[in-house]
Amino acid sequence: MDDNDIIELFNERKESGLSELSAKYGTYLTSIAEKILCNHEDALSCVNDAYLKAWNSIPPAVPNVLRAFVGKIVKTVAIGMLRMSGAEKRGGGEIALVFEELDECISDNSSIEEKFEQKIEEEQIVDSINAFLKSCSEFNRRVFVLRYWYCESISEIASEVGAAENKVSVSLYRTRNKLHEHLEKEGYSI
Amino acid sequence: MKKSEKLFMLINKIDENIINEAKPEAQKPNRITIEKRAFPIKETLSFAACFAVLAVGIFAVMRFLINSPDPLDSNPETSTGVQTSNTSNGTSNSEFNNSDIEPDYSKEDLELQAILSELEPGYKVYNWFFDGVPETGEMKHFYFSETDPYGDIYYPLSDDFPQSYDEMKKLVYKYYTDYTAGVFMKYVCHAENITQRADGSYTITVEDTGREENNRNPTFIEADGKLYGRYIGRGNMGTPHFNTARVTTKTESAINFTYLHIKDGEEFDDTEGTIKYERGGWRLSYYMGWLDQNDDMALQSTLKKLTASAGEIDGIFNNMSVIDGTPDIKAGFYEYYLIPENTKTKPNGLFTVPQSCDEMEELLSKYFAKRAAEFYMSRVGKGRLTKDQNGETHIEYDNQREPIFLEIDGKMYRSSYAWDVETPNLGIDCDTAKITRKTDKSIEFWYMGYDYENWYSGGDEYAERNGAIVFEDGAWKLNYFYNAGFIPEMPNEYTDEDLELQAILETLEPGEDVRRLFAATSAHADGDEYRFILSGDNTEPDGYQYIDVSGPQERVKHPKSLDELEQMLLEFFTEEAAADYMSSVCKGTMTDNGNGTYNVTLDKNLFFPVYIEIDGKMFYRVSGASGTVKYYNTAKVVDRTADTINYTYVDTEPGGYGTSSGTIKYERGGWKFNCTMYN
Numbered sequence: 036m037d038d039n040d041i042i043e044l045f046n047e048r049k050e051s052g053l054s055e056l057s058a059k060y061g062t063y064l065t066s067i068a069e070k071i072l073c074n075h076e077d078a079l080s081c082v083n084d085a086y087l088k089a090w091n092s093i094p095p096a097v098p099n100v101l102r103a104f105v106g107k108i109v110k111t112v113a114i115g116m117l118r119m120s121g122a123e124k125r126g127g128g129e130i131a132l133v134f135e136e137l138d139e140c141i142s143d144n145s146s147i148e149e150k151f152e153q154k155i156e157e158e159q160i161v162d163s164i165n166a167f168l169k170s171c172s173e174f175n176r177r178v179f180v181l182r183y184w185y186c187e188s189i190s191e192i193a194s195e196v197g198a199a200e201n202k203v204s205v206s207l208y209r210t211r212n213k214l215h216e217h218l219e220k221e222g223y224s225i
Numbered sequence: 226m227k228k229s230e231k232l233f234m235l236i237n238k239i240d241e242n243i244i245n246e247a248k249p250e251a252q253k254p255n256r257i258t259i260e261k262r263a264f265p266i267k268e269t270l271s272f273a274a275c276f277a278v279l280a281v282g283i284f285a286v287m288r289f290l291i292n293s294p295d296p297l298d299s300n301p302e303t304s305t306g307v308q309t310s311n312t313s314n315g316t317s318n319s320e321f322n323n324s325d326i327e328p329d330y331s332k333e334d335l336e337l338q339a340i341l342s343e344l345e346p347g348y349k350v351y352n353w354f355f356d357g358v359p360e361t362g363e364m365k366h367f368y369f370s371e372t373d374p375y376g377d378i379y380y381p382l383s384d385d386f387p388q389s390y391d392e393m394k395k396l397v398y399k400y401y402t403d404y405t406a407g408v409f410m411k412y413v414c415h416a417e418n419i420t421q422r423a424d425g426s427y428t429i430t431v432e433d434t435g436r437e438e439n440n441r442n443p444t445f446i447e448a449d450g451k452l453y454g455r456y457i458g459r460g461n462m463g464t465p466h467f468n469t470a471r472v473t474t475k476t477e478s479a480i481n482f483t484y485l486h487i488k489d490g491e492e493f494d495d496t497e498g499t500i501k502y503e504r505g506g507w508r509l510s511y512y513m514g515w516l517d518q519n520d521d522m523a524l525q526s527t528l529k530k531l532t533a534s535a536g537e538i539d540g541i542f543n544n545m546s547v548i549d550g551t552p553d554i555k556a557g558f559y560e561y562y563l564i565p566e567n568t569k570t571k572p573n574g575l576f577t578v579p580q581s582c583d584e585m586e587e588l589l590s591k592y593f594a595k596r597a598a599e600f601y602m603s604r605v606g607k608g609r610l611t612k613d614q615n616g617e618t619h620i621e622y623d624n625q626r627e628p629i630f631l632e633i634d635g636k637m638y639r640s641s642y643a644w645d646v647e648t649p650n651l652g653i654d655c656d657t658a659k660i661t662r663k664t665d666k667s668i669e670f671w672y673m674g675y676d677y678e679n680w681y682s683g684g685d686e687y688a689e690r691n692g693a694i695v696f697e698d699g700a701w702k703l704n705y706f707y708n709a710g711f712i713p714e715m716p717n718e719y720t721d722e723d724l725e726l727q728a729i730l731e732t733l734e735p736g737e738d739v740r741r742l743f744a745a746t747s748a749h750a751d752g753d754e755y756r757f758i759l760s761g762d763n764t765e766p767d768g769y770q771y772i773d774v775s776g777p778q779e780r781v782k783h784p785k786s787l788d789e790l791e792q793m794l795l796e797f798f799t800e801e802a803a804a805d806y807m808s809s810v811c812k813g814t815m816t817d818n819g820n821g822t823y824n825v826t827l828d829k830n831l832f833f834p835v836y837i838e839i840d841g842k843m844f845y846r847v848s849g850a851s852g853t854v855k856y857y858n859t860a861k862v863v864d865r866t867a868d869t870i871n872y873t874y875v876d877t878e879p880g881g882y883g884t885s886s887g888t889i890k891y892e893r894g895g896w897k898f899n900c901t902m903y904n
Contacts, residue, residue, distance in 0.1 A: 103241035110237050114230070137229040137236075161238045168243055180247035183236050195248075 038101040045093040053086050060102055064109045070186040071113040071130050081116055085109040110184075133186055136207065140215045160223055167217040171210060174198075178206045365453060366426035367416070367446065376426060379446055379453035390415045390447040403503065416448035470498070478503075561620075561631055561638035582607060582632045594695045605630040755844060756822040757815070759833065768822050769833050775842035783845060787812065787838045799890045799899040810836035867891070 036055045044052030064085065068078035085108040098104035117130065168176050174196065181192045189207075193200040368376035387393035393413055416429040429448060446453045470484040480500040485492060579585035582605055589598040606628035608620045622628070631638045673689060756768040774783035784790035787810055794803035811829035818824060825837065837844045863871045868891035888899040 098241070100241035100245045103244035106244065107237055107241075111234070114234065114237075134229040134233060137232045140229075140232060157235060157238075160235055164236060165240045165243065168239065176243065177247045180239070180243060183233065184239065184244055185248060 038098075042093060042098060042101060045090065053090060056086065056089070056101075056105065060105060063102065064105060067106055067109050067185065068113045071110065071117055077116060078113075081113045082109055084112045088112065130186055133183055136211060137183065140211050140218065160218075163218065163221045163223065164214070167214055171213070175206050175210050178203055179210045182207055365448070367448070367453075368422070368426060368428045369431060371428055373428075377455055379448075379455050382445075382452050382454055386452070388452050389450075390445075390452070393445065393452065412444035414443040414446050416446050419449055469494070473497075561640055563636060563638055579630075580637050581635065582630075582637075585630060585637075590698075594693075594697050604628050605632075607632045609633060757825045757837070757844070758818070758822050759825050759827065769846060771837065771844040771846050773842055774845045783843060784836075785843060786841070787836065787843075790836060790843075795893065795897075797898055799888075799892050799897040802897075802899045810834050810838075812838045815839045870896070 036059065041052050041055045041059065044055060061082065064082045065075075065078050068081040068085075069075060072078050072081060085105060088108045088111075089105050092108070096104070168179065171179065178192055178196060181187045181195060182189075187195070189200050189203050193203045196203070198206075364378055364380040366376050366378050382388065387396055390413055394410055414431045416431050418430045420428045422428055427448075429446070431443065431446065444455050446455075470482045472480060472482050474481045478501060482498050482500075483495050484498060485494045485496065579588050582602070585605055586598065586602055589601050593601070606623055608622045608628075608631050610633060611619050611621050613619060620631070620633070622631075629640050631640070753773045755771045755773065757771050758768040775785055784793055787807070790810065791803060791807055794806055798806075809831065811827050811831055811834045813825045813827045813834075815823045815825050825839070827834065827837070833846060835846050837846075861873055863873055863886070865871070870889040871886065872889070873886045889896050890899055891897070
């Protein structure tokens with residue numbers, strides 16, 4: 036079923052929209068949750084929660100890309116579950132590595148810490164990150180998103196983009212540095 | 226919430242289009258009408274993996290072709306078969322008109338879909354093999370040797386199916402291409418001897434066809450005059466949607482098509498299939514091609530053929546040493562066995578034993594590319610017998626090295642030393658081969674190869690390798706495999722200047738080593754470990770792990786200060802390259818937090834410096850720099866000035882950078898290597 040049709044079912048408050056969503060993107064969403072939670076059962080539970088949140092969000096929300104929209108919800112729920120369980124402290128899965136790497140993008144003594152706390156700034160920072168990503172090469176952007184959005188391992192990314200793991204690592208390293216510079220330049224870091 | 230987690234959550238909110246583009250949704254075919262399909266999708270999801278596909282197709286064709294007019298074989302240009310006319314997009318043939326089908330399938334596509342749909346009964350046949358325990362007949366537990374602890378259960382095929390190896394072979398080759406049939410028949414064996422054990426199971430000796438897989442777990446075994454199918458070995462071969470098939474390209478001898486395939490919930494809409502014209506008829510080649518699997522499988526088949534050839538050569542050589550029994554001549558430590566002329570051929574008659582250097586060169590050049598043949602021939606030489614003052618016989622070599630093979634007075638000898646030590650072992654695991662790059666004249670690939678040297682020293686038996694097949698003299702030939710102790714030299718196609726450059730690069734290895742040693746994780750055990758919190762605000766609970774490398778380092782030479790590091794770099798690298806590296810190190814001051822962590826204030830604004838010098842001590846970050854394998858003996862000079870040499874070299878790492886470039890500059894009284902330290 037077309038994404039628009041699914042959204043229309045949501046808008047009409049027809050629960051078949053959920054089953055259609057599940058049929059179309061269930062595997063995809065579960066894989067996202069599994070990357071973060073490292074547990075299939077937890078991932079299924081997470082995706083179910085995400086369906087409910089999507090149901091409550093649409094309407095009024097009008098997803099631009101339904102797949103990514105619900106994917107975001109899944110990630111948010113998954114991070115919440117992870118935080119609840121304290122699993123990230125165990126360092127399991129890719130998520131701990133992802134956090135570690137993202138630390139590089141933030142200056143130690145930056146004011147970004149404070150700005151993060153202000154909701155009003157968040158949107159601007161996201162816009163800034165969007166602008167940054169759009170300025171990156173297609174390869175670097177894709178690798179970055181696969182790593183820090185999809186939380187895929189280096190080897191998985193390498194396989195997906197058809198490049199050596201080393202090349203992926205180098206790309207991520209450079210993009211992280213550039214993001215740091217970009218955030219600094221934009222005034223989100225000193 | 227940690228800062229990184231906050232950033233992670235912000236990244237979570239990025240543009241949905243960017244997210245979507247990074248992991249594109251598999252392109253859907255114009256329509257999928259799974260519920261209207263005739264064949265049992267769920268059942269097919271449990272099918273075994275690769276040869277399952279073959280079995281499916283084979284018996285599908287069998288059913289289809291036996292029970293109906295043969296649309297493929299009889300006349301490929303008739304309307305019942307696949308038409309050879311050009312496609313007529315948007316035109317629907319009434320014969321194949323189907324309300325499920327979108328109008329943008331061409332008539333040709335629809336015909337193909339109809340043909341493939343007719344082949345569906347094959348799946349049921351396959352189910353009979355792998356899902357259905359026969360109603361009659363005794364399942365047998367076969368062990369492949371007396372000592373084999375893992376036997377497999379087989380059951381007799383019903384009378385509807387081939388009852389012997391020969392019957393199955395005949396059937397398969399009737400409807401399939403040589404390649405597909407050959408792959409399938411690899412898993413069909415004949416058991417020579419059957420012995421019943423005390424527990425009722427059977428010990429069998431499987432016909433040795435020279436293929437390793439046949440000696441382990443064949444899918445079918447002809448034993449005791451009956452054909453048995455293996456009961457285990459299920460996999461998930463996925464669900465092919467043949468009603469999505471589209472003809473992609475056609476030649477006089479092949480019809481290529483794509484269709485949707487679902488495996489493990491993932492949809493692959495570009496799965497490739499082929500029907501080929503062979504032996505006077507159109508025959509199904511193979512259905513399922515995951516990405517480049519078709520190419521890879523063909524490559525693997527070729528490699529097996531080629532390595533079998535190489536193995537035969539070595540086998541002949543080795544046997545020659547054994548057959549003769551006693552050494553014929555001695556030359557110092559080395560003993561040479563005369564190769565008897567009466568052992569000219571192996572039983573299979575594939576090769577003629579070379580009786581001279583020329584014959585050997587001819588044999589090698591038949592199967593191997595020039596480079597590989599030249600390398601092997603560097604171990605083959607001519608010589609003559611001489612006698613010293615005491616009347617003892619010696620061998621005078623044309624070259625200075627003791628060759629494996631030696632031609633003396635028109636006769637060929639083999640070194641016994643080579644038999645013991647230098648038996649070349651190509652050691653390729655053909656099934657792992659994957660094509661990494663193709664050109665008109667070469668197919669480069671990756672594979673797992675034996676690494677005996679490493680294995681003997683306690684490491685892994687296998688290692689990642691690169692190989693190539695090159696097109697030479699009108700034929701595709703194996704270029705070379707390399708493994709430990711069997712690295713072919715490069716041919717003399719390099720100029721003196723190139724060789725000089727390579728020599729320079731060789732001399733720079735210490736510099737290269739310095740860089741690699743910095744990144745060597747093996748250094749960790751040699752120094753005390755510290756947890757540095759670089760932020761200074763205690764918001765980072767774990768910190769970064771550094772090791773104190775200021776003390777004695779037996780295995781790894783770390784610099785004792787930043788100044789020393791800079792000197793080490795400047796010794797081998799240009800100022801630019803050294804400065805690049807030095808920009809990633811700094812000094813700092815440290816305070817002990819008392820809980821195993823230390824707050825460090827840096828004198829530079831670095832995220833995580835590779836080295837930090839604190840109070841005269843050097844600390845090295847555990848996750849330091851990484852290097853890329855480079856093959857400097859592929860270097861070629863591009864241009865040269867009085868103080869600069871620009872060159873290219875080839876990084877043959879699979880998926881690596883391919884051809885790269887570098888510069889050597891004359892600085893500070895010597896030629897220094899310029900490079901990007903982290904790449």
